[in-house]
Amino acid sequence: MQRKWGAMEALFRPRAVAVIGASDNPSKLGSHVMRSLIEGGYPGAIYPVNPGKEEISGIKTYPSISQIQGLVDLAVIVLPAEQVPQILQECGEKGIKAMILITAGFKEIEDRKGEQLQEEILRLAERYGIKIIGPNTFGVVNLHYPLNASFTPEFSRVKKGKISLLSQSGGMSHLMAFLSMKENLGLSKIIGLGNRCNVDFWDMLEYLNEDPETQVITMYLEGVDKPRRLIEVAQRMNQKKPILAYKVGISSTSDRASQFHTGSLAGNYEIYLGAFRQAGIFSVQSSEELLDTAKAFSLSLLPKGNRVAVLSGQAGPGMAACDVCEREGLSIPPFSSETQKKINALLPPLAIRTNPVDMGPAWYDSNAIQGIVEAVLEDQGIDAILLCIMFASANRSAVGILADSLTQIERRKPILCCISAPGGIWDEEIQRLEASGAPNFQTPERAAKALANLAHYKMKFHRE
Amino acid sequence: MQRKWGAMEALFRPRAVAVIGASDNPSKLGSHVMRSLIEGGYPGAIYPVNPGKEEISGIKTYPSISQIQGLVDLAVIVLPAEQVPQILQECGEKGIKAMILITAGFKEIEDRKGEQLQEEILRLAERYGIKIIGPNTFGVVNLHYPLNASFTPEFSRVKKGKISLLSQSGGMSHLMAFLSMKENLGLSKIIGLGNRCNVDFWDMLEYLNEDPETQVITMYLEGVDKPRRLIEVAQRMNQKKPILAYKVGISSTSDRASQFHTGSLAGNYEIYLGAFRQAGIFSVQSSEELLDTAKAFSLSLLPKGNRVAVLSGQAGPGMAACDVCEREGLSIPPFSSETQKKINALLPPLAIRTNPVDMGPAWYDSNAIQGIVEAVLEDQGIDAILLCIMFASANRSAVGILADSLTQIERRKPILCCISAPGGIWDEEIQRLEASGAPNFQTPERAAKALANLAHYKMKFHRE
Numbered sequence: 001m002q003r004k005w006g007a008m009e010a011l012f013r014p015r016a017v018a019v020i021g022a023s024d025n026p027s028k029l030g031s032h033v034m035r036s037l038i039e040g041g042y043p044g045a046i047y048p049v050n051p052g053k054e055e056i057s058g059i060k061t062y063p064s065i066s067q068i069q070g071l072v073d074l075a076v077i078v079l080p081a082e083q084v085p086q087i088l089q090e091c092g093e094k095g096i097k098a099m100i101l102i103t104a105g106f107k108e109i110e111d112r113k114g115e116q117l118q119e120e121i122l123r124l125a126e127r128y129g130i131k132i133i134g135p136n137t138f139g140v141v142n143l144h145y146p147l148n149a150s151f152t153p154e155f156s157r158v159k160k161g162k163i164s165l166l167s168q169s170g171g172m173s174h175l176m177a178f179l180s181m182k183e184n185l186g187l188s189k190i191i192g193l194g195n196r197c198n199v200d201f202w203d204m205l206e207y208l209n210e211d212p213e214t215q216v217i218t219m220y221l222e223g224v225d226k227p228r229r230l231i232e233v234a235q236r237m238n239q240k241k242p243i244l245a246y247k248v249g250i251s252s253t254s255d256r257a258s259q260f261h262t263g264s265l266a267g268n269y270e271i272y273l274g275a276f277r278q279a280g281i282f283s284v285q286s287s288e289e290l291l292d293t294a295k296a297f298s299l300s301l302l303p304k305g306n307r308v309a310v311l312s313g314q315a316g317p318g319m320a321a322c323d324v325c326e327r328e329g330l331s332i333p334p335f336s337s338e339t340q341k342k343i344n345a346l347l348p349p350l351a352i353r354t355n356p357v358d359m360g361p362a363w364y365d366s367n368a369i370q371g372i373v374e375a376v377l378e379d380q381g382i383d384a385i386l387l388c389i390m391f392a393s394a395n396r397s398a399v400g401i402l403a404d405s406l407t408q409i410e411r412r413k414p415i416l417c418c419i420s421a422p423g424g425i426w427d428e429e430i431q432r433l434e435a436s437g438a439p440n441f442q443t444p445e446r447a448a449k450a451l452a453n454l455a456h457y458k459m460k461f462h463r464e
Numbered sequence: 465m466q467r468k469w470g471a472m473e474a475l476f477r478p479r480a481v482a483v484i485g486a487s488d489n490p491s492k493l494g495s496h497v498m499r500s501l502i503e504g505g506y507p508g509a510i511y512p513v514n515p516g517k518e519e520i521s522g523i524k525t526y527p528s529i530s531q532i533q534g535l536v537d538l539a540v541i542v543l544p545a546e547q548v549p550q551i552l553q554e555c556g557e558k559g560i561k562a563m564i565l566i567t568a569g570f571k572e573i574e575d576r577k578g579e580q581l582q583e584e585i586l587r588l589a590e591r592y593g594i595k596i597i598g599p600n601t602f603g604v605v606n607l608h609y610p611l612n613a614s615f616t617p618e619f620s621r622v623k624k625g626k627i628s629l630l631s632q633s634g635g636m637s638h639l640m641a642f643l644s645m646k647e648n649l650g651l652s653k654i655i656g657l658g659n660r661c662n663v664d665f666w667d668m669l670e671y672l673n674e675d676p677e678t679q680v681i682t683m684y685l686e687g688v689d690k691p692r693r694l695i696e697v698a699q700r701m702n703q704k705k706p707i708l709a710y711k712v713g714i715s716s717t718s719d720r721a722s723q724f725h726t727g728s729l730a731g732n733y734e735i736y737l738g739a740f741r742q743a744g745i746f747s748v749q750s751s752e753e754l755l756d757t758a759k760a761f762s763l764s765l766l767p768k769g770n771r772v773a774v775l776s777g778q779a780g781p782g783m784a785a786c787d788v789c790e791r792e793g794l795s796i797p798p799f800s801s802e803t804q805k806k807i808n809a810l811l812p813p814l815a816i817r818t819n820p821v822d823m824g825p826a827w828y829d830s831n832a833i834q835g836i837v838e839a840v841l842e843d844q845g846i847d848a849i850l851l852c853i854m855f856a857s858a859n860r861s862a863v864g865i866l867a868d869s870l871t872q873i874e875r876r877k878p879i880l881c882c883i884s885a886p887g888g889i890w891d892e893e894i895q896r897l898e899a900s901g902a903p904n905f906q907t908p909e910r911a912a913k914a915l916a917n918l919a920h921y922k923m924k925f926h927r928e
Contacts, residue, residue: 032857104824111813138856152856154886169780174854175907178884222783248783251790286909287784316633319686319712320751326715349575360568390638392602392616393496420642422618443639445750 007131008207011098012142012189014073015044017149018065018096020087021078022048024056029102030078032151033139034059040141040148040156045070065090074098076139076149081105084135085120092128099125100149101134106195118197125198137194138170143187144213150192161186162215163294164208166201168193172220176287183442184431185295188213200224202233209237216297218290219245219281227275234279239461242297243281246290247272280461282453289449292441296450299439300414302458303384306330308451309376310356312444313369313389313398317418318356321386321444328452332356335379342375366401373402377411384414384451388444391421403432411437414454418447471595472671475562476606476653478537479508481613482529482560484551485542486512488520493566494542496615497603498523504605504612504620509534529554538562540603540613545569548599549584556592563589564613565598570659582661589662601658602634607651608677614656625650626679627758628672630665632657636684639751647906648895649759652677664688666697673701680761682754683709683745691739698743703925706761707745710754711736744925746917753913756905760914763903764878766922767848770794772915773840774820776908777833777853777862781882782820785850785908792916796820799843806839830865837866841875848878848915852908855885867896875901878918882911 017037023030030050034057037046047068048061055061062068065075065087075091077084081103091099106118118135125132133140139150143160158177163186167173170192180187188211191204201224208214224230234243250269276283284290308330312318322332332355335343343353346368352358359369369389376382389398399419406415415438419430430440441447481501487494494514498521501510511532512525519525526532529539529551539555541548545567555563570582582599589596597604603614607624622641627650631637634656644651652675655668665688672678688694698707714733740747748754772794776782786796796819799807807817810832816822823833833853840846853862863883870879879902883894894904905911 027858029858035857151858154855154857154889157886167780169778169783170856171776171778171782171852171854172780172784174778174856175781175882175884178855178886179906181886220780222780248780248787250787251796287907288909312635314633314635314638316631316636316684316686316712317639318635319633320636323712323714332715388635390635391618391642392634392638393499393618394491394493394615418639420639422621422642422645425618442643443751445752 005207005210007097007129010073011131011133011140012147013145014098014147016047016070016072017042017044018047018049018068018072018075019078020049020065020075022050022056022061028078029151032153033076033078033102033149035153036148036150036156039153041146042148043145047072065094068094072096074100074149076100076102078102078151081114081117081135084117085124088121088124088128088130092124092130097130099130099132100137100139101132101194101197102137102139102151103134104136106135118195122197131199132197133191133199134194135197137192138173139192141190143189155190157181158190159184159186161188162213162298163187163218164189164191164211164214164216165218165220166191166193166204166208167220168222169220170194172287176220176291179287179291183291183295185291186298202230205230205233205237205243209240215241216294217241217243218294219243220290221245221247222249227272231275231279234281239280242457244284244290244293244297245276245281246284246287277460282457282461284453288446292446292450293453295439296416296454299434299437300416300454301412301437302462303414303451303455304458305383306455306459307333307381307383308386309335309379309382309384310386311359311372311376311388312356313359313395315352315358315360317388317390317444318358321388321418321448322356324445324448325386325452328449330452330455333381335376336381339375339379343372346371366398369398370402370405373415374405374409377409377413382413384416384455386416386447386451387438388418388447391425396425399426399429399433403429403436406433406438407436414451416441416447416451418442418444469671469674471561471593474537475595475597475604476611477609478562478611480511480534480536481506481508482511482513482532482536482539483542484513484529484539486514486520486525492542493615496617497540497542497566497613499617500603500612500614500620503617505610506612507609511536529558532558536560538564538613540564540566542566542615545578545581545599548581549588552585552588552592552594556588556594561594563594563596564601564603565596565658565661566601566603566615567598568600570599582659586661595663596661597655597663598658599661601656602637603656605654607653619654621645622654623648623650625652626677626762627651627682628653628655628675628678628680629682629684630655630657630668630672631684632686633684634658636751640684640755643751643755647755647759649755650762666694669697669701669707673704679705680758681705681707682758683707684754685709685711686713691736695739695743698745703744706921708748708754708757708761709740709745710748710751711740741924746921748917752910756910756914757917759903760880760918763898763901764880764918765876765901766926767878767915767919768922769847770919770923771797771845771847772850773799773843773846773848774850775823775836775840775852776820777823777859779816779822779824781852781854781908782822785852785882785912786820788909788912789850789916792913794916794919797845799840800845803839803843807836810835830862833862834866834869837879838869838873841873841877846877848880848919850880850911850915851902852882852911855889860889863890863893863897867893867900870897870900870902878915880905880911880915882906882908
C-alpha cells in the first residue's frame, strides 16, 4: 500500500506531525490539536510550530517549518486563512505530503475572496503534490495507529473497530462519534472532509476500500460537486466493502444551507438516491440508522434471504420487531416440522411456540433459550434470527449462558439482538455476544430495521 | 381522590402490602417481589405470606392471609394459577381492595381451563369488590410513593417524574423503563396490565387523568376487547393530559401472537389509528418515539404553530433537523428583520445567519449563542426553537451559559435540543437545561420529530 497511497499513508499513519499554529492557550484551537495528539497516544514525533514559543506542552517548538530538522509527513494547520498560502509553500519545500487544514474562511464564505483563496491553495497543493483535508474541517482520526489529528481530544475515547466515518460535516462526525461511545461501537477512521480542496469523497472511498483496518464505509453527505465521479468510483469498488450513505438536503432549506456550509449545493435528493442505488451505495435516513446499519455490517454475517425467526423472551418486544420486519418486506415463516418438534420439547404448551416464539415461560430457563436458538440456527427455512430478551431479576443468567453458547457455535446465519437491561447489568455479556458476531441494538424496532437493511443490501447488491 | 378511587389508591398508595407466595429463594419470583418492596423503599407495612416460613428477609411471615392482624390494602400474588381462587376468597374476607396477580396461566394459554379459571376469579373479584391487575403481569410501580410491587427490583432505579407507562406487555414495560434510565427520563407509574381481568386500559386512563403525579399518559397496546370503551373514555377526558399510544400488531404475524400473549386479537391496525385520532389519542410508531414524545410533553410547552427556528452550533446537525421538520410539515421561515439584525450583529458575515442559523463561528462564543436564542424567542413569527450543539473541546462552556440563561428567561415557546457530548461532559448542564423546560434528545432527527409531534398534537387536538 505504501507506494500507491503515499499521501494517504502520510495522512493516516504519519511518522511525524507538525502543528502549525500550535498553542498552549486553551482558547486557541492549536492547543486542542496538541492535546489530541498527545493524549491520543500518537506514537510518532510531534513538532509544534509557533514563532513566539520555545516549548508547548513540554515539547520543543519551532519558529517555522523550515527549522524542523527531521522529516515531517503531515502538517495540521490552525492559522488564519490569509496565512495559509505562505505556509503551504513552506510545507511543500519541506517535502510534507499531507495536510489537515482546520482553518475556515475559504469557499464556504459568501465573500468571493474565500473562493479565490481556496483556488490559490489548490494550485500550490498541486504544484507540491500535497493532499489537503479541508479546509474548514475538525481533522482526521485513525484509532488504529493511533492518530488523533483533530481539535477534539475526546475522539480518542472511541473504541477501536472496523467502521470508518467519512463526513462533510464536523458536527455530524462529532455526533456519530459520541453515539458510538454510548453504544460501545468500534470505529476505525473518522474523517472530516470539510470543503474538499483536493481530497474528495471518491479519493477516500478508494483508499478505505483497500484499507485493511476498514470493513464498513459510512458517509454523511450534503452535496458533492461531481456526483458522477463518486458514483463511478463506488461502482468500480463493486461491493468489496459495504458503503452506507446518509444524504441530507431533502428540504429546500437544508439544500440552501449546504451551499453556505461547505460550498456545495445539496442538489436533488431523489437523483442522489437513484445514483447511489446504481452504484451499490446503500442509503439510510438518519444518523442513528447509519450507525445501527454500520454496526450490523461490521459484526454480523449477511442473511442469505429474507426469512426471519423472531425469538423473544417476552412477547411484546417480539411483536414490535415483527411489525418492523413485515413493514420492511421480511418474512416470518413457520418452522420446519423438525425445528417445531424441538421447540415444543423445550417450551411448555402455554407458550407461543411457533414463529414468533414467545420464550416467556422459559425466561428463567436459560438452557431452553439456548436450545431454541440452536434448533432455529439449523432450520433450512430460516435465514436470520432476531433475538429479544429484556432483563428481569429472575433471568439474570440467561444472556451469559447464551453468549457462551454462541461463542462456541460456528454459524452461517446472522443473529441480531435487542437485549436490554439497566446500566451495569449484562454489559460484559452483551460485549461477549457482540464479539461472537451477534450485534445488539437499543430497541427491538432498531434491531429489526438493521436486519432488514442487511437483507435488502444482500438482495439488491449481492445476487449470486 | 380517596373515596372515588378507593381500590386505585389501595393499589398505588397502599398502607400495607401482603406478598402471597413470598420467598427468600432467588429462583422464585416471590423473592424478587420482596426485594422490590424492600429495596424500593416502600414506606408501609410488608406482610410476607408463606405457610412454610417464620421469617423472610428478616420480616415476620404469616402462614395465611387471615392470620395477619393489621389492615392490608394490596395483595401481590405469586402462586400457581390453581391456588388463586382460594387465595382470592381469603383476600376478600380480609377486606383487601387491590390485587396484583403476577401468576400466569389464565386466558392467554391455549387450554380452555385457563379461560375458565380467569372467569372464576373475575366472579370472585366482583363479589368482594377487588380490583385485579393482571393476571400475567410483572406488577405495578409508583415511583412517587415509592411502591415497587413488581418482580423487578431494578425498576426502583428509574428517576421520579411525570410520565406514566401503561402497558399490555411486561417486556415492553421493562424495555421502556431501561431506556428511561439511560436517558435520565423521569417516570411516575409503571403499570403492567397483563390479561386485564377487571382493570383495563380505560380504568387506568380515568385514574391517571386525575392523578396529580401524572402529566403524560403513555400506552403500549396490542389489542383491547372493547376498543369502543377505550375511545369513549379517552374522548371524555378531552385532552386534559396528553395520551400517547404505541399500538403494535400491524402485521398478521404479530396480530396472531397477540392473541396468545394476552388473550386479545390485535385487530385491524388502521381502525385503531382512526379511532385514536377521533378520541384525541396521539399515535406513535416505535418504543423510542413513544418515550421521546412523552419526554417532550412532560418537559416542554406546546408550540402555538408550526414555524420553527433551527439554531445549530454546527451546520450538519441543523440540516438533518431541517429535513425532518420539512418531511413532517413544519416550516422554517425567514426571521423578522429585527431578529435578523440582532443575529447579524452577533455573527460574523461568514456564518449562515438566516434560518437555519449556523452558529458555527460562534461555537466558542457562548454569549453569541445565548444572544441568538434570546432574539429568536422574541420573534413573533417563530413558534418553536430546535437547538443543536455538538461538544468540541473549545466550546465546553457554551451549554452551561445557555442553561443559566434559559433558567432565567420566562418563555412562551418550546425549545427542543440535541446537545451531544461524550459521557460525563455536559451531563449536569443538560439536566439544568431540561429542568428549565428544554428537553434534550439523542440526535437532531429525534429532536425534530419530537417537536413535530408536539406541533401535530397542538394542531389536531388543541385548536382554539
